[in-house]
Amino acid sequence: MLLVCRPKAPLQLAPLLEPLQALGLLHVEIAYVPVNDWSRQCRELQRAFPSLRLGGASIVNGEGLRAVCDAGLSYAFSPIFDPSLQAEANAGGFLLVPGVMTPTEVRSASKVGPGLVKLFPASTLGPTYWQRLREPLGGSLPFCVAAGGLGLGDVSPWLAAGVDAVAVRSEEHTSE
Numbered sequence: 001m002l003l004v005c006r007p008k009a010p011l012q013l014a015p016l017l018e019p020l021q022a023l024g025l026l027h028v029e030i031a032y033v034p035v036n037d038w039s040r041q042c043r044e045l046q047r048a049f050p051s052l053r054l055g056g057a058s059i060v061n062g063e064g065l066r067a068v069c070d071a072g073l074s075y076a077f078s079p080i081f082d083p084s085l086q087a088e089a090n091a092g093g094f095l096l097v098p099g100v101m102t103p104t105e106v107r108s109a110s111k112v113g114p115g116l117v118k119l120f121p122a123s124t125l126g127p128t129y130w131q132r133l134r135e136p137l138g139g140s141l142p143f144c145v146a147a148g149g150l151g152l153g154d155v156s157p158w159l160a161a162g163v164d165a166v167a168v169r170s171e172e173h174t175s176e
Contacts, residue, residue: 123149
């Protein structure tokens with residue numbers, strides 16, 4: 001399970017991250033917003049919460065990708081599949097997980113991406129959507145993280161339906 005947070009400034013997450021780190025949560029995505037000190041704030045959070053693997057969320061352009069890399073985050077998710085953005089991430093050896101929705105996007109992202117995809121917006125598609133793609137796409141699907149509008153109550157149904165992981169939104173720090 002991954003937690004997706006959309007704060008106005010990353011340091012606003014500190015009170016939320018402390019109990020999550022204590023509970024053993026591993027992955028937290030921080031939505032990128034183009035503010036001057038976004039990368040610095042993310043670096044501060046990483047120092048304060050060393051057992052969390054922080055990643056970027058909502059990366060849709062090179063500016064966001066460079067900010068995530070500058071912040072030293074270990075991965076990022078995009079709500080879209082953009083081949084040029086993926087190529088930039090791949091060239092820098094950075095893990096950018098592309099967002100997919102259609103069978104064409106799944107297939108295209110599988111060819112040039114890191115071998116995992118973000119199914120987005122998952123809440124709109126429903127838990128059985130991913131498994132219905134398996135046969136038409138030749139029986140093999142990439143590692144899939146269902147994301148977009150999902151809460152804690154959605155985790156079990158989505159995992160039972162065949163996705164590999166679920167990104168849940170933070171009710172306290174989200175605009176979804």
